[in-house]
Amino acid sequence: MEMKRTILITGTSTGIGHAAAELFASRGWNVLAGSRHPQELHCNHPAIQPLALDPNDTSSVNRCFADPRVRDLDCIVNNAGFGLLLPFEDTPPEEIDRLFQTNVFGLMEVTRRAARVMRQRGEGTIINISSVLGRIGAPFYAAYCSTKFAVEGFSEAIAHELRPFNVHVKIVEPSGTRTEFHHRAYDTDRCHVSGVYHSRYEAKKIAHARGGGGYDSAESIAAIIFRAATDGSWRLRYPAPETAKISLGRRILGDEGLWKVMCKRMGSM
Numbered sequence: 001m002e003m004k005r006t007i008l009i010t011g012t013s014t015g016i017g018h019a020a021a022e023l024f025a026s027r028g029w030n031v032l033a034g035s036r037h038p039q040e041l042h043c044n045h046p047a048i049q050p051l052a053l054d055p056n057d058t059s060s061v062n063r064c065f066a067d068p069r070v071r072d073l074d075c076i077v078n079n080a081g082f083g084l085l086l087p088f089e090d091t092p093p094e095e096i097d098r099l100f101q102t103n104v105f106g107l108m109e110v111t112r113r114a115a116r117v118m119r120q121r122g123e124g125t126i127i128n129i130s131s132v133l134g135r136i137g138a139p140f141y142a143a144y145c146s147t148k149f150a151v152e153g154f155s156e157a158i159a160h161e162l163r164p165f166n167v168h169v170k171i172v173e174p175s176g177t178r179t180e181f182h183h184r185a186y187d188t189d190r191c192h193v194s195g196v197y198h199s200r201y202e203a204k205k206i207a208h209a210r211g212g213g214g215y216d217s218a219e220s221i222a223a224i225i226f227r228a229a230t231d232g233s234w235r236l237r238y239p240a241p242e243t244a245k246i247s248l249g250r251r252i253l254g255d256e257g258l259w260k261v262m263c264k265r266m267g268s269m
């Protein structure tokens with residue numbers, strides 16, 4: 001009989017992480033649903049086991065990896081993350097710290113522990129959730145883009161390090177997805193937006209709110225994560241369809257050609 005595989009997903013209370021937890025459980029995996037608020041998780045599938053995990057807190061990460069259920073880890077999805085839409089000039093340094101803490105440093109610490117478990121077991125898959133904004137810069141997302149570019153470079157580097165140990169590292173790159181992400185990223189009323197940026201900033205917020213209907217569903221990104229976890233390949237990047245278009249544009253137009261198109265699309269020229 002085939003052994004049940006075990007996956008740990010970070011940030012499962014909403015959005016992509018939540019959808020991924022449901023999908024893997026429905027496909028017969030043991031799902032450890034990491035969350036800062038495990039007691040508040042609303043999971044439909046009975047096989048989903050909530051697990052306290054705050055990637056921002058080293059002692060929480062230590063406690064999580066001391067849990068015997070994590071010993072047999074086949075796959076980890078570093079999904080927890082958030083965005084912040086603000087002109088860079090107005091982005092307080094402490095907000096940049098918070099973004100890097102969760103999206104980069106927390107992800108790195110969880111990866112370090114997972115890599116150790118998987119290397120010792122002689123197999124495993126680490127999936128890091130990046131973004132289309134890990135491939136291109138977008139106005140008013142400078143701090144967030146920096147975190148996702150960091151995730152891309154980090155993941156590519158460790159993919160080389162871990163391959164000899166039969167540990168796969170994969171990057172999933174969602175583009176706009178209908179989740180809590182946008183409400184959280186646009187929740188900037190507490191922050192000052194300088195007058196010189198105001199009209200472009202507000203236009204961007206409105207355009208995003210309108211464009212939201214065309215976004216992918218969290219379930220469709222979960223399906224991409226599932227493919228990355230199960231295809232057995234050494235493929236590195238798994239873009240959502242819109243992210244794939246950016247990569248195709250870069251191949252066809254070259255870096256500078258794509259940059260020109262993006263300047264037009266982002267309204268910066």
Ligand SMILES: NC(=O)c1ccc[n+]([C@@H]2O[C@H](COP(=O)([O-])OP(=O)(O)OC[C@H]3O[C@@H](n4cnc5c(N)ncnc54)[C@H](OP(=O)(O)O)[C@@H]3O)[C@@H](O)[C@H]2O)c1
Nearest residue numbers: 011012013014015016035036080081131176177179180181
């Ligand atoms: N939605 C998009 O358009 C989009 C596009 C590209 C990439 N992404 C990426 O996809 C991943 C999942 O986001 P999502 O769209 O599913 O958004 P979401 O609905 O806001 O879910 C993100 C989850 O991450 C955890 N989280 C949020 N803020 C956190 C913080 N400050 N510290 C620690 N954990 C935090 C939360 O889980 P717990 O409360 O359970 O801990 C939350 O449920 C993120 O890495 C995001 O950057 C999203």
